[in-house]
Amino acid sequence: xxxxxxxxxxxxxxxxxxxxxxxxxxxxxxxxxxxxxxxxxxxxxxxxxxxxxxxxxxxxxxxxxxxxxxxxxxxxxxxxxxxxxxxxxxxxxxxxxxxxxxxxxxxxxxxxxxxxxxxxxxxxxxxxxxxxxxxxxxxxxxxxxxxxxxxxxxxxxxxxxxxxxxxxxxxxxxxxxxxxxxxxxxxxxxxxxxxxxxxxxxxxxxxxxxxxxxxxxxxxxxxxxxxxxxxxxxxxxxxxxxxxxxxxxxxxxxxxxxxxxxxxxxxxxxxxxxxxxxxxxxxxxxxxxxxxxxxxxxxxxxxxxxxxxxxxxxxxxxxxxxxxxxxxxxxxxxxxxxxxxxxxxxxxxxxxxxxxxxxxxxxxxxxxxxxxxxxx
Amino acid sequence: xxxxxxxxxxxxxxxxxxxxxxxxxxxxxxxxxxxxxxxxxxxxxxxxxxxxxxxxxxxxxxxxxxxxxxxxxxxxxxxxxxxxxxxxxxxxxxxxxxxxxxxxxxxxxxxxxxxxxxxxxxxxxxxxxxxxxxxxxxxxxxxxxxxxxxxxxxxxxxxxxxxxxxxxxxxxxxxxxxxxxxxxxxxxxxxxxxxxxxxxxxxxxxxxxxxxxxxxxxxxxxxxxxxxxxxxxxxxxxxxxxxxxxxxxxxxxxxxxxxxxxxxxxxxxxxxxxxxxxxxxxxxxxxxxxxxxxxxxxxxxxxxxxxxxxxxxxxxx
Numbered sequence: 050x051x052x053x054x055x056x057x058x059x060x061x062x063x064x065x066x067x068x069x070x071x072x073x074x075x076x077x078x079x080x081x082x083x084x085x086x087x088x089x090x091x092x093x094x095x096x097x098x099x100x101x102x103x104x105x106x107x108x109x110x111x112x113x114x115x116x117x118x119x120x121x122x123x124x125x126x127x128x129x130x131x132x133x134x135x136x137x138x139x140x141x142x143x144x145x146x147x148x149x150x151x152x153x154x155x156x157x158x159x160x161x162x163x164x165x166x167x168x169x170x171x172x173x174x175x176x177x178x179x180x181x182x183x184x185x186x187x188x189x190x191x192x193x194x195x196x197x198x199x200x201x202x203x204x205x206x207x208x209x210x211x212x213x214x215x216x217x218x219x220x221x222x223x224x225x226x227x228x229x230x231x232x233x234x235x236x237x238x239x240x241x242x243x244x245x246x247x248x249x250x251x252x253x254x255x256x257x258x259x260x261x262x263x264x265x266x267x268x269x270x271x272x273x274x275x276x277x278x279x280x281x282x283x284x285x286x287x288x289x290x291x292x293x294x295x296x297x298x299x300x301x302x303x304x305x306x307x308x309x310x311x312x313x314x315x316x317x318x319x320x321x322x323x324x325x326x327x328x329x330x331x332x333x334x335x336x337x338x339x340x341x342x343x344x345x346x347x348x349x350x351x352x353x354x355x356x357x358x359x360x361x362x363x364x365x366x367x368x369x370x371x372x373x374x375x376x377x378x379x380x381x382x383x384x385x386x387x388x389x390x391x392x393x394x395x396x397x398x399x400x401x402x403x404x405x406x407x408x409x410x411x412x413x414x415x416x417x418x419x420x421x422x423x424x425x
Numbered sequence: 426x427x428x429x430x431x432x433x434x435x436x437x438x439x440x441x442x443x444x445x446x447x448x449x450x451x452x453x454x455x456x457x458x459x460x461x462x463x464x465x466x467x468x469x470x471x472x473x474x475x476x477x478x479x480x481x482x483x484x485x486x487x488x489x490x491x492x493x494x495x496x497x498x499x500x501x502x503x504x505x506x507x508x509x510x511x512x513x514x515x516x517x518x519x520x521x522x523x524x525x526x527x528x529x530x531x532x533x534x535x536x537x538x539x540x541x542x543x544x545x546x547x548x549x550x551x552x553x554x555x556x557x558x559x560x561x562x563x564x565x566x567x568x569x570x571x572x573x574x575x576x577x578x579x580x581x582x583x584x585x586x587x588x589x590x591x592x593x594x595x596x597x598x599x600x601x602x603x604x605x606x607x608x609x610x611x612x613x614x615x616x617x618x619x620x621x622x623x624x625x626x627x628x629x630x631x632x633x634x635x636x637x638x639x640x641x642x643x644x645x646x647x648x649x650x651x652x653x654x655x656x657x658x659x660x661x662x663x664x665x666x667x668x669x670x671x672x673x674x675x676x677x678x679x680x681x682x683x684x685x686x687x688x689x690x691x692x693x694x695x696x697x698x699x700x701x702x703x704x705x706x707x708x709x710x711x712x713x714x715x716x717x718x719x720x721x722x723x724x725x726x727x728x729x730x731x732x733x734x735x736x737x738x739x740x741x742x
Contacts, residue, residue, distance in 0.1 A: 092533075140517055192719070192722065192723050196723065198722045198723060199666075199670075201464060201517060202667050202670075203719055203722060206663065206664075206716075207719070209712070209715040210712045210719075213708040213709070213711045213715075214708070214712070216708050217709060220706070348525065351521055352525070388532070388536035390529050390530075390533035390542075391529070393525060393526075393532065393533075394526060394529035394530055396525055397526035398522075398526070400521060401504075401508065401514075401519065401526070403518075404508060404512075404514035404518040404522060405514050
């Protein structure tokens with residue numbers, strides 16, 4: 050090979066790596082949708098009608114887009130939670146439980162400090178939810194760091210414990226008067242406003258696309274969190290140690306990073322992010338706590354993180370995809386008669402294809418390496 | 426009050442509650458001994474519970490239901506085997522996908538076949554094998570009541586599980602097959618070198634664990650509850666994994682550890698029934714098995730050593 054060839058080869062490789070990073074998840078998601086369609090078809094439904102309804106219910110109108118944003122908000126946060134753990138080599142399967150505790154802490158604080166103005170109350174509630182989520186991850190974190198208890202089992206157990214705790218509190222001590230097991234409504238100052246409520250009637254009349262229905266400001270919190278996590282991972286010592294331990298704990302230990310301490314920090318930060326998802330749900334959607342307030346956002350967060358390849362910014366489009374599936378599922382059942390559970394199946398397929406896709410990528414990379422070594 | 430709680434029925438109930446955990450835990454033992462992590466036990470159990478129930482609803486035969494549960498458990502675990510053995514996917518992630526898939530698939534088929542979410546119609550269940558007359562009064566009759574309740578009050582799979590634990594223990598520790606199985610999890614390269622297929626050995630182990638977890642699902646629906654409810658396994662697959670660890674990756678150990686968790690579950694149920702007597706909210710009892718799992722894991726892990734190659738995909742040399 051002559052020297053002139055080398056430059057283009059390098060440039061092309063960088064471009065190809067970037068294409069892989071974005072293209073591979075797209076292929077995984079597409080494969081999942083194809084298999085999902087086959088299941089819909091094999092069950093005797095019309096996949097075309099199903100997907101039209103799904104699309105209309107998620108992107109068909111400003112209100113539908115608002116619903117997608119509504120569902121994507123907690124998914125961005127739980128996706129970030131799982132991704133942050135994965136980057137340290139930890140699988141926080143219990144984001145759901147941390148989310149419950151976050152919702153609980155925000156509600157409790159919001160009801161206790163009802164007199165505060167919004168600019169104090171809202172940050173305090175968000176902060177409380179993060180602390181509660183982190184606290185709920187703390188015991189599994191310590192057990193992992195000190196004695197190696199597998200975080201998949203312990204965080205899962207804490208999810209059940211957390212759910213029963215919330216269930217007990219909304220039936221017992223925190224229950225509002227009345228028949229329904231739920232807390233009282235949060236004060237206005239403790240609620241995250243709907244996006245369309247920020248604009249005047251006149252503005253909304255001329256800019257239809259702002260009529261985002263139930264979409265609320267939690268999406269801003271979530272996107273800011275994603276940017277912050279990205280910055281922390283890329284530019285801070287904390288993030289560097291997190292990635293180093295995830296990449297190679299033994300080398301990190303040798304290099305002087307405390308693997309145990311990094312493990313504890315990683316799981317607690319992960320728990321904090323999941324906890325934040327609990328508060329945005331309570332503050333932006335339900336305005337109160339009850340025991341079914343999360344529809345498995347913690348578990349869907351796993352699919353979000355994997356699809357995003359654990360990249361904090363990638364979590365946003367991945368969460369939008371799953372948010373759209375969740376938002377459109379109702380209309381799909383109503384309009385095309387397809388059971389909503391198909392969305393869970395598609396999620397599982399996405400995880401499966403992302404996991405299986407590693408092998409495809411591995412081959413591509415090896416080919417490239419061979420090509421380069423032959424070239425050199 | 427203690428007399429209300431400590432009854433023969435409590436211990437009999439512990440044995441029943443331990444059964445699905447033990448079956449899944451022994452499945453986990455076999456799978457992990459072969460070097461494959463099986464986080465999917467939860468979903469496999471749920472799959473077995475659903476297809477077992479569906480078969481009983483279709484045919485009216487509980488035994489055909491048991492067979493369907495075992496077959497469907499092995500069937501869905503084949504997906505895990507293919508992903509983690511042939512495709513060399515991350516085993517924990519593949520297991521997570523199976524868990525979600527099982528949740529979605531059973532819920533989807535539930536609506537497709539029965540037209541509603543939630544719980545199926547009641548099914549014909551397997552009855553206890555023995556049914557002895559209880560003698561009259563006196564101390565001997567009381568002793569017999571305990572003995573009869575704990576030993577003779579159970580359904581077939583409860584006894585079968587004890588048998589499986591013993592047979593698996595002998596098979597893993599005293600047979601050539603068992604030696605190979607353990608080698609797969611400790612040093613797969615060595616197994617490969619002597620000309621035994623690592624892939625085939627691991628496939629067999631994963632399918633066996635799937636069949637056992639499927640049987641656990643059958644026990645839940647066809648012997649205990651008598652119907653299927655969405656997500657009815659409720660974390661049992663994960664508790665079974667902990668039982669496997671607590672039992673130090675041995676079948677009999679897994680069984681004994683499951684008895685402990687089964688007892689916690691039985692106690693929880695008993696205390697719920699006695700809510701009038703014991704004024705503690707039921708949700709706090711419901712936490713008991715999960716709390717116990719964490720406590721047990723916290724106490725035991727440092728001293729329990731997992732198979733060396735567990736979780737690592739094997740690449741043919």
